[in-house]
Amino acid sequence: MLSKLFSFNGGVKPDPNKSLSTREPIARLALPPQLVIPLHQHIGGTPRPLVHVGDKVLRGQRIGAADGNVSSAVHAPTSGHVVAIEPRPMPHASGLSSPAVVIEPDGLDAAIEREPFDWHAAAPGEIRDFLRDAGVVGLGGAVFPSHLKLNPGKSGHTDTLVINGAECEPFITCDDMLMRAEPENILRGALIMQRMLAAKQVLVALEDNKPEAAAALKAAAQSLGHASLEVVVVPTRYPAGGAKQLIRVLTGIEVPHGSRSTDYGVQCFNVATALAVWRALEHGEPLTRRIVTVTGNVERPRNFDVAIGTPISHLFAAAGLKPDTDKLIMGGPMMGIPLPNIDAPVVKATNCLLASSPALFAPPEPELPCIRCGECARACPADLQPFELYWHSRARNFGRAQEYKLFDCIECGCCAYVCPSHIPLVDYYRYAKSEIWARERDKDAADSARERFEFRNWRADREKEEKAAKLAARNAAKPAVKPTDGSAPAADVAPSAGDDPMKALIEAAMARARAQKEAVAAKNTDALTPAQQAQIDAAEERRKRASELSGSNAPAE
Amino acid sequence: MITALIVMAGLALVLGATLGAASVLFRTQGDPLVDKIDAILPQTQCGQCGYPGCKPYATAIAGGEADINQCPPGGDEGVRKLADLLGREYKPLNAEHGIEKPKSVAVIDEATCIGCTLCIQACPVDAIVGAAKQMHTIVADLCTGCELCVPPCPADCIDMVPVAETVENWKWRYPVFELKVQPATLPAKEAA
């Protein structure tokens, strides 16, 4: 038994508003006329499309293959035809488009034949590849490919596997409802993860404001009867569901930003991810559906089981969007992102769709100057000094902001929640972070451009040297053949062409012509890999030698 | 009076000697200046500054031959960084060398390309691939947008296309800062 819970600093207790969407059970939403399945729904490389326009696809068919290992596959959620592969608006704060496969369902929902895969017998590496190709990613919001996290690392084992059902953000209830509906399968998924990570214990944690889910999980744990599996109820305090905060509450370990929690003997997954692992391995079902809470300013708030790729408008139509809605949010009220486009599709990261109205979330009062009251620092769960980060981010003093550990900020919004000056603090952090990333990208691009430029110059110099060397070799060869001429007794006193102005001029002109010819030929082979370049150089060398040989022979005849 | 002068002179000597000794003893061995300047420059190698590449321009700045405001791709921010590094006064970009444009990449119209290789020879960063009488293409990730390939093209098939904003490179905007009264009152100030 876990005898002691730890605590994290800071945090806030906003009104949970969860009961809105827990009154009704999860409803399976009918398919929309068109599904828009973005290829890039997770952290890592963009999958390559595997289908073409006009292709017929089946439910569970892979339509995008993982691009490298830090990536994940995407699948068709139902059978139908691919009508387009083109950029479509994304559920992203920018509202920009990104490549997506558009499928028109044929209504048959015919499933693809399942590849047999016996996970009981498979090696962990095979299971990881299988999960990658089943498109299983973290469903708590970060959408990090799960197979990468299911690796115990160098030590070969893990102390604690945390299954995160805390779901601390107000309004969101998709995990809550899922835990009530399928507690056993969640735990079975967790046990598979435990096996892959060689974890000593599994802690399934949820906040104490979800007694029904806790009871369901505890009953399921009892029936599964695993001694190392435990359901832990933690105090309700936002953001207790943040992975770092939850790990801290359960184990007392603080995982710093930028390091892997496996290095600290802990790994953390969302409950829905555990279920997705179970479904993928046991039933061969890739990740094509998820639970989405539709709540806020809607007539019938509830949770829907939807196919990924369903347009968001379809969900709001099902829940009855009220007319005074002024804003749509993907995620919760603390960390959600604004949705500029209602036709954007549900993606793997979509846990909640929240309709906002001025009555529900009043527009913020005008921003006042920071009075350094320190409320934000008291509320920060990452122990940062948010007002200092704000100060430096606002002044575009990004170096200083990073010294104050800007990137340890989890953007939970606690600081802005408590700020008496109504400063949109998190907006400043997001701004600073994306500026810093952009600068790093620019710097990397500049460094690589410099490298290529220097390599090109070096190559040009080398070519020049080679030409000069060849010229010298020719000049050296000339005097050697002159005596065979037998016509010029002055040959001894004029060993080089330099002494004869006419000859020198002709030589130079010929060299120029040759150089020009060579330059044209050589320049075709620009932008080659060093290995190819080396090969070409060798060939060039041989050719030169051959021509020199014939050149020196010619006058001898 | 004389004593005072002697004391002051003595003090000056002692302090001067201390400073001199300190500057010798605690000399910081930093990167050579040229590399520091080169690190700020955008490495487009476009030559708009009047030098054949960023490194030569950096050398010229370090040698005092060139001014710091001759790099349009580096933009205003680049000038500011150079001014900071060199402890010089900021000055706006010199329009003689061009104006700051949004970052673009060159795109070859593949239908009109005749495969002359002239653009390949012009590209300072090896971002164009192709062979004689074959179509050429530009590796967009490697293109610095220097525009050097545009003039040599006899078929006029190279266009500069601004880099589009994507979900990956999209940036959060600077939060609206509305402490100041909006410009309604500003014209009055200018009139006054």
Add this chain to the structure above:
Amino acid sequence: MYNSPYLRQNTSVRRVMVTVLVAMLPAIAVQVWLFGIGLLLQIALASATALACEAAMLSMRRRPVARALGDGSALVTAWLIAVCLPPLLPWWMIVIGTSFAIIIGKHLYGGLGQNPFNPAMLAYCVLIISFPALMSQWPGLQGSDPATQLHWVLGGERALDAVTGATPLDALRTGLLGNADVSAVMQSAAFGHVAGAGWEWVALAWGAGGLLLLALRIITWHIPVAFLGAMALVSGVAWLIDPSHYASPAFHLLAGGTMLGAFFIATDPVSGATTPRGKLIFAAGIALIAWLIRAFGAYPDGIAFAVLLLNICVPLIDIKTQPPVFGHKVEPPDGGAR
């Protein structure tokens, strides 16, 4: 356009400032009861001056006037100035002090949130340096009728005897300079049980207001505890060494501006330290310097000077006391590198 979080706690700068004003009421009531209604006149005068200056500066700086006036920060400054000053000063001194605090102490540095010095303490220091004689004229405890007080505040001729009922710290200073020892000075009429007749009640009322601020989470415990603790410690050590020359810790805690300073002045967030450890250092530093000025300096009380001196140190204190960030508790924060 605004982004998450869409939920906001019901809080505002105005609420914070109004709470501070409310917490000042008990002490103001006690002072009025002890010294007469002069203080209320001063508060009114200082408030009016502060609001006028604030409005003028804001419009000159082209900032929204109504919004910034509504935040109440100018009123807090005004009230703090008024309660620090002797209650029967002529009106123009209040006006000078308050305008200095708002215009130079606050807006020339960039307005609310940007001032490195506590504006109220700046005003106090300007006045005590410029008008030392008037600044030591505290009214006697017996008080005088409101009409006379009004007459004096409006700048009328004053009968000095009626005005000067030296503060305990003043009396102690003068007494010690006259080679009397502490206990002898304490026997004089001006002293009550511990720190001057009536003055204990003022101090306790400030303490009560401070506890209210603590309870409402407007301030944290760090500054008051470190301030009072350090004051008790240094004065206690000196008192144990030589009780005839140094007053007891109880006297120092209850006399002069100790309580006011601990709960209301040093806790000003804008000009004070912000990190937990920094707050402790900041407050202890103020207490130490204030005691040094009281014991050895030329002025009877030194809270104002001590606050300004420590205000200068705040950036350094804050940088050097950055609390460790989540997950980085072992390595020191890299705040010092500039």
